[in-house]
Amino acid sequence: MSIPPLYDTFLIREPLRDDPFAVTHNPSDIPTLIDVYSKSIIHFTERKRERAVERLQYELALLYTREQKWKKALRCLMSVYEGSSWRREGWWNLLGLLREQVTDVAKMCGDAEAVLRAEWEGLCDCFPKKLKANYDFTKCLDGIKNISSKPKVVVKAEESVSCLSTTFGFGSSQGNVGELLPVQVVITSHAQASTAPIVLSHILISFHGGLQDVKIEHQARETPPSTSSRRPDVHDVTLSPGSITSDHCSPGASNRKCLVGTCDLAFSPGTAKALSFNLIAKDPGVIRVHNITSGLETDSFSLGHVVSDAEYMHQLDFWLASPGGTSRRAAGNKGLNEIRIYPKPPKVRIGLPLKKEYLTDESVSMEVEITNEEDDDVEVTLEARFLGQADLVPVWTWITDETPSSSSEDPLNDKQSTSASELRLGRITQSASHKVKAAFMAKSIPTETVLEIKALYHILGEPDTPISKVLIHEVIFDRPFEANNDFQPCIDPEPWPSYFDTHDSNEEDEPAQGLRQIWQSNTRLASFATEPLVIEHVELEVLDVREDTICNISNISAIPNPTPNAITISPKDFHETQFQITTQ
Numbered sequence: 001m002s003i004p005p006l007y008d009t010f011l012i013r014e015p016l017r018d019d020p021f022a023v024t025h026n027p028s029d030i031p032t033l034i035d036v037y038s039k040s041i042i043h044f045t046e047r048k049r050e051r052a053v054e055r056l057q058y059e060l061a062l063l064y065t066r067e068q069k070w071k072k073a074l075r076c077l078m079s080v081y082e083g084s085s086w087r088r089e090g091w092w093n094l095l096g097l098l099r100e101q102v103t104d105v106a107k108m109c110g111d112a113e114a115v116l117r118a119e120w121e122g123l124c125d126c127f128p129k130k131l132k133a134n135y136d137f138t139k140c141l142d143g144i145k146n147i148s149s150k151p152k153v154v155v156k157a158e159e160s161v162s163c164l165s166t167t168f169g170f171g172s173s174q175g176n177v178g179e180l181l182p183v184q185v186v187i188t189s190h191a192q193a194s195t196a197p198i199v200l201s202h203i204l205i206s207f208h209g210g211l212q213d214v215k216i217e218h219q220a221r222e223t224p225p226s227t228s229s230r231r232p233d234v235h236d237v238t239l240s241p242g243s244i245t246s247d248h249c250s251p252g253a254s255n256r257k258c259l260v261g262t263c264d265l266a267f268s269p270g271t272a273k274a275l276s277f278n279l280i281a282k283d284p285g286v287i288r289v290h291n292i293t294s295g296l297e298t299d300s301f302s303l304g305h306v307v308s309d310a311e312y313m314h315q316l317d318f319w320l321a322s323p324g325g326t327s328r329r330a331a332g333n334k335g336l337n338e339i340r341i342y343p344k345p346p347k348v349r350i351g352l353p354l355k356k357e358y359l360t361d362e363s364v365s366m367e368v369e370i371t372n373e374e375d376d377d378v379e380v381t382l383e384a385r386f387l388g389q390a391d392l393v394p395v396w397t398w399i400t401d402e403t404p405s406s407s408s409e410d411p412l413n414d415k416q417s418t419s420a421s422e423l424r425l426g427r428i429t430q431s432a433s434h435k436v437k438a439a440f441m442a443k444s445i446p447t448e449t450v451l452e453i454k455a456l457y458h459i460l461g462e463p464d465t466p467i468s469k470v471l472i473h474e475v476i477f478d479r480p481f482e483a484n485n486d487f488q489p490c491i492d493p494e495p496w497p498s499y500f501d502t503h504d505s506n507e508e509d510e511p512a513q514g515l516r517q518i519w520q521s522n523t524r525l526a527s528f529a530t531e532p533l534v535i536e537h538v539e540l541e542v543l544d545v546r547e548d549t550i551c552n553i554s555n556i557s558a559i560p561n562p563t564p565n566a567i568t569i570s571p572k573d574f575h576e577t578q579f580q581i582t583t584q
Contacts, residue, residue, distance in 0.1 A: 034063050054084045058098070061105075070109040077102045078114065082159070096127040110146040116153045116303055123163035123191045123198070125269075136196045138298045150301060157307040163191040163198065164267065166292045166307050168205070169315035169336030177210075177344035178465060180278040184318055185216075185292065186232055187265075188272040200265040201297035203275070204244070209287030210341065211279050212259050215244060219262035231328075232272035234321040237261040239277050274319040274326075281341040282465060288338045289313055310337050346469035347373040348380065348428075348455050354473050357530060358442050359480045365399075365439040370455060372428040380425040380457040384438065386475070388449040394477075396451070398423040399437040427460070442477050451475050480529050481569070486522040490580070516584040520556075526574040535567040540579045552582045 037060040044052040057076045064073035080086070081102050086095050099118050106114035119140040122131065141147070155162065164187060171182030185205065191198060205214040216237055242260030263275055281287060291308040307313055315336050317328040351369035358364060372378050386393035400423075428434050455469040497515065521540060527533055538555070545551045557577045569575045 030063055030067055034060065034067075037063065050085055054080050054086070061101075065101075065105065070105055074102070074105045074109050074111060074114060077105060081118070087161075092126050093128055096122075096129050099127070100129075107144050110144060112141055112144060112147050112151040112301065113153050115140060115144065116151060116301055117155060117160070120155055120163070120303065120305075121161050123195055124161045125163075125190050125192045126161055127192075131192050131194055133194045134196055135192075135194060137198065138296075138300075141300050152302040152304075154304045154306055157305065157312045158309050162305055163195075164189055164294055164305060166203075166294060166305075166313065167315035168289050168292060168313045169318050170287075170339040171318055171336070172339065173336070174340045174342065175281060176342050177281055177284055178459075178462065178467075179280070179344070181211075181281060181339065182318075183214075183277055183279050184315070185275045186272060186315060186319065187267060187275070187294070188232070189267040189269055191267075191269040193269045195269055197266045197268040198296070200267070200294050202295045203265065204293040204295065206290040206292075207287055208290050209285055210281045210283030211287055212257060213244060214239065214259045214261070214277065214279070215242065216261050216263050216265070216275060216277075218265040220266065221264040231326040232274040232319055234274045234276060234319050234326055235263050236321075237263050237275050237277040239279075276319075284341045284343045286338055286340050313337055344465070344467050346455070346457075346467050348378060348457055348467075348469045349373055350453055350455055350469060350471045351433075352453060352471060352473065354451065354475070356474065357476045357478060359529060360442050360444050360446055360477055362442045362477075363439070364442065365437065367435050367437050368453070369433055369435045370425060370428065371433040372430055374430065374459055377427055377429050377460045378457045379460065380428055380434075380455055382423045382425060382436070383421055383454040383456065384423075384452065385421045386440075386449045386451055388447065392443060392445055392447045393449045394440040394442050396421055397439050399439060446478050448474070448476050478528055480533055481525045481527045484524045484526070486524070488520055488522075490518040490520050492516055492518050514584055516582060519581040519583075521579040521581060523577045523579065524574055525569065525577065527569045527571055530571055532571065533569050535569060535575070538567070538577045540581075550584050554580045554582075556580050 037056050041053055041056045041060070044056065057080050061073045061076035061080070064070075064076060077098065081095070081098050086098070099122055103115055103118045103122070106112075106118065119137060121127075123135075123137055141151075157166075167186045167188075169184050169186075171184070175181045185203065187200075187203070189198060199218060201218050203216045205216075207213065239259040239261045242258055244256055244258045259279070261277060263273075265273075267273070288310075291306055292313060293307075294305040296303045296305075318336060320327050320329060349371040351371065353366050368382070370380060370382070372380075382398070384396040384398070386396060423436065425434055425436065451473045453471045453473075455471075456466065457469075458464075458466050494516070523538070523540065525535070525538070540553050540555075542551055542553065555577065556579065567575055
């Protein structure tokens with residue numbers, strides 16, 4: 001061991017123990033130094049001296065390199081390279097030097113995966129040292145021996161720097177089931193200017209929610225790509241049903257259904273592409289992106305770059321192709337990474353000529369019209385009911401066309417009727433309408449209720465997506481009028497009977513012989529209806545009378561109508577009827 005003449009060993013420790021980095025080591029001293037470094041790493045790790053540990057690990061890796069212990073050297077270098085503070089603090093000069101050493105040692109070890117990870121990061125323009133001209137990443141494994149099988153590597157964007165950035169955005173913050181959702185993926189190349197274009201084999205997008213996975217495969221094109229990354233080239237991608245095969249570079253991928261499209265996935269340094277396509281959600285809820293995998297497949301290796309963190313996929317602009325170039329639509333601070341899907345708005349219209357107010361004991365019939373405004377034929381089932389207490393609300397009745405109509409004026413007897421609240425209409429073609437008759441009889445008690453008519457249907461091309469259209473209508477059942485009675489006595493024009501005349505008889509048919517009394521009742525009818533009413537008959541009813549009393553009631557009103565048995569009363573008007581009551 002050669003010791004520089006810098007220390008007085010009589011007063012202080014030996015240089016080996018004070019500053020080992022100032023000592024030039026002989027090969028025979030390396031095992032001792034390795035032991036000292038290993039113990040020092042343990043000591044500083046316990047004291048949580050992160051930077052000291054990283055420096056010692058780096059120096060230990062250099063010692064293993066001198067000993068040609070490549071695997072141990074690679075293990076020390078990778079511990080510093082992957083999780084050190086150098087990466088978090090952005091010390092790209094040190095990290096670039098360390099990356100080159102990782103590549104050299106990994107090649108000596110025959111560790112193809114470590115070489116791929118280091119070389120993939122080396123493409124990024126954040127490293128000061130530039131790569132040679134026309135550097136081709138696909139040939140980074142050339143010259144490495146003892147590769148037993150084709151390496152497959154997954155690089156996570158959250159744990160490394162990458163020459164490609166991938167962002168994702170929906171065209172809007174909300175949508176509906178069954179409607180087109182515009183979607184866009186923007187891939188930007190941050191590779192060093194001297195490197196060859198990166199050609200991806202596919203891009204796989206997985207979602208949380210009710211969307212199928214999307215796979216965009218590479219298809220070369222003749223036109224050269226744009227050389228500016230400020231405004232990406234917008235490419236419209238047409239998707240068709242397909243499947244995802246099991247792939248190590250696409251985590252979670254298996255033999256399942258997906259949507260497949262094609263696009264040119266060659267990215268020259270500094271270029272960007274916006275891939276736009278449309279999706280259709282089948283279920284309501286919130287949809288988010290699970291991850292985006294950019295796959296690179298060659299004959300010698302497979303590499304997948306996975307973006308899972310929403311921060312890395314955050315896209316603030318939605319790019320649009322315009323005649324003058326590329327324009328953008330800002331999304332605000334929230335970005336476009338998620339979308340809320342609402343149930344599909346029904347396009348089947350229910351036409352119901354229903355009034356807000358009806359009269360008690362009124363027989364009502366109407367015609368319900370169902371119009372299909374969807375873009376395809378639909379299968380429709382109708383349901384109707386009055387909400388409320390069963391003995392206070394009427395029963396809705398559908399009138400079918402199974403039997404010919406009769407001469408009866410009652411709508412419930414015109415045709416075959418059913419009291420069931422459900423009626424299957426069947427198929428209604430696009431832009432067509434179907435009419436069905438219905439009726440109900442109002443109860444005698446005034447009440448307020450709600451009529452609910454629901455059209456349950458599905459589009460013929462989407463039988464697994466039920467849609468409902470609900471029509472709610474408030475209905476009031478009120479009395480047609482109110483009666484006020486004015487009861488007063490009258491003078492009997494007949495002479496009074498003589499109390500001196502006696503007549504004994506036990507026959508039941510013998511007329512009453514008691515004192516006769518005459519009363520007059522003036523009944524005033526006030527209309528509460530909103531339209532004229534025809535009163536066919538007015539009658540005063542006796543609720544109770546003694547067994548030995550005779551009571552006769554007669555209508556003494558002068559009816560001005562031409563028809564003596566009909567009275568027409570206007571809304572908010574009144575009519576007076578006089579009755580004479582004779583008791584004896």
